[in-house]
Amino acid sequence: MAGDVRAGRDFTTRVLDEWGRPGGEALRADMLLVVSELLSNALVHADGPVELTLLRDGPIARVEVFDTGDGRPEPRNPTDAAHPGGRGLHIVGRLSADWGVVGHDRGKTVWAELDLPA
Template sequence: MSSSSQTAEGPVLGQRRRYVFGPGGQVGSGREFAAKVLLDWGLACDELLDEDVRLIVSELVSNACLHGGGPRELVLVLNDRSVRIEVLDAGDGVPEPRSPHSSSRPGGHGLHIVGRLSTAWGVLRAPGAKAVWAEVALPAAAGGPSGTA
């Protein structure tokens, strides 16, 4: 990734980065891709944002592996107030948080984690595919909700 994705004022908004999954190691490769993109956008210095984005990527990719026939693509989009994460798969189910949620039971925590760390999340459907997305607010210094941008 080049340094051309930033200006003197910060990262260039509207950028979209796409990772196509190969066989094996999807969660790790997705997290690594997200970390590199945030670094390239100059956002990796915000530890909380970096951790939240990588954890959401882990959860969405894991869900695609378990319930969607495996992830096809990971897309990160830099908006003026958030980083949008999209994981595309071929699954036909619509993910829903397990209810009632029990923190003492194994499994079923992924979408609850995504819901707590993101400002919004949802599902986009298309014939033969779906994208599960989540948005993480940018910190104020990067033009987030408390910023001036």
């Protein structure tokens, strides 16, 4: 599990370097955290991530994690003692301009979009 998240973070760092490091260290930190949370969710709550995609469209960076699980992620109450954790999607929501889920016949893609500075 940790290896998949680490590989995703390494990939994200390389892509941001190729993009010329828009937003500097602040955006890099936010992107790495969003990638980590989405990959971790796919590993814990689905059948593991199948594909991580990073896209840039003008002022938007989009993170997509495809997995073959059939569940639909929803933010949980992070203060619920009966179910530890539950902060991942709240973190994604705070760091991204928008996020969502697209279902497919073989699974789903969970995506998040972050604003790139002008």
